[in-house]
Amino acid sequence: MLSLVLNPKRKAVLMVALSVKHYQLIPFNIEAKEIMERYLAFVDTEASDYTFAQNYIWLTHSSGFYAIVNDAFCLFLLSGEELTMLLPPLGSKDKVNDALVECFAIMNEHNSSIYYSRIDCVCDFFLQSFVNYLERGTEIFEILESYLVEKKYADYIYLADDLIELKGNAYHAKRNEINKFRKAYPNTSIETLSPEKHGGAIIDLLNRWIANRIKYLPKDQTEQFLDGISHERFAIRRILKRYRELSLIGIVLKMGDDMVGFTVGEKLKENGASVLIEKTDFDVLGSAQYIFREFCKALKAEYNCSYINIGDDMGFENLRKVKLSYRPYKLAAKYAIYHK
Numbered sequence: 001m002l003s004l005v006l007n008p009k010r011k012a013v014l015m016v017a018l019s020v021k022h023y024q025l026i027p028f029n030i031e032a033k034e035i036m037e038r039y040l041a042f043v044d045t046e047a048s049d050y051t052f053a054q055n056y057i058w059l060t061h062s063s064g065f066y067a068i069v070n071d072a073f074c075l076f077l078l079s080g081e082e083l084t085m086l087l088p089p090l091g092s093k094d095k096v097n098d099a100l101v102e103c104f105a106i107m108n109e110h111n112s113s114i115y116y117s118r119i120d121c122v123c124d125f126f127l128q129s130f131v132n133y134l135e136r137g138t139e140i141f142e143i144l145e146s147y148l149v150e151k152k153y154a155d156y157i158y159l160a161d162d163l164i165e166l167k168g169n170a171y172h173a174k175r176n177e178i179n180k181f182r183k184a185y186p187n188t189s190i191e192t193l194s195p196e197k198h199g200g201a202i203i204d205l206l207n208r209w210i211a212n213r214i215k216y217l218p219k220d221q222t223e224q225f226l227d228g229i230s231h232e233r234f235a236i237r238r239i240l241k242r243y244r245e246l247s248l249i250g251i252v253l254k255m256g257d258d259m260v261g262f263t264v265g266e267k268l269k270e271n272g273a274s275v276l277i278e279k280t281d282f283d284v285l286g287s288a289q290y291i292f293r294e295f296c297k298a299l300k301a302e303y304n305c306s307y308i309n310i311g312d313d314m315g316f317e318n319l320r321k322v323k324l325s326y327r328p329y330k331l332a333a334k335y336a337i338y339h340k
Helices: 030-040 052-056 093-110 124-135 140-146 160-165 169-184 195-215 219-242 287-303 317-325
Strands: 002-007 012-020 023-027 064-069 072-079 082-085 118-123 147-151 155-159 188-192 249-255 258-267 272-280 307-309 330-332 334-339
Touching: 012 093, 030 052, 030 064, 030 072, 052 272, 064 093, 072 093, 082 093, 093 118, 093 124, 093 334, 118 124, 124 334, 155 160, 160 287, 160 307, 169 287, 188 287, 195 219, 195 249, 195 258, 195 272, 219 272, 249 287, 258 287, 272 287
Parallel strands: 082 118, 272 307
Antiparallel strands: 002 012, 012 023, 023 064, 064 072, 072 082, 118 334, 147 334, 155 307, 155 330, 188 249, 249 258, 258 272
């Protein structure tokens, strides 16, 4: 059931909340940052999905909800009329497994069928703990009767020094592309991203990128692309609006006074960093390789990170080839759990 959330100080309607069972699912907005990060402190993973910014920039106000279940932070997605979870419950290990079972009960109560209920982006940290939890006093066939675990797209993780130094034959092509770029465009410069200074040019570049991308798309992929790019456009606008609140870092690539690339990332736990988004001008060959290397340098300088996560490939073959061409140090598996 949907209900309105009021701001008691201003006595104004802010957003719509969702009531399921005896839980109040609260709209996921910038005010949830401090709460979510308190629970994220318990999580040990290299996956890029486990940050506030990664989830916030992609979620509209009408689709993201959270609740504290069994002292665990639970992030839900309302898609159409059905509830799923973007992450497993976040918190200490002695809390999250009971919370996970209860979250399935919440989804099943709301959804038109239990087959819509699922939890995405489950990393090994949570999966192994949940399997051990279920196996206590339970036959394995009973577990398989209730839950289905499906392997999903993995995150590509690299050693930061590999991406910066590009040593050896494996990176020969990358070095060549960068050297050609520097020779062809000697008037390029790198600037630290500022939303106030660069925001308009970033949107202009995004629009050019979309127009050029559509030219080369097979017709049967156009609708899927337009649907995806609308989400990406929203995410970029939210990045620019909340850049400092989200503690993001970014750089822009300029050619004279014109912007030909930008990229944004953030710190992960311990000694890691991730790349959230990158766009470069289609017509400037080598710009993607050049800005990626420069950004890896910036990430290491800012966070002293030893590894860099550039996310998964979302099942796109061309993206998979590009990410494999940089020789990942390892792949971080992610899973979805379904309730049968």
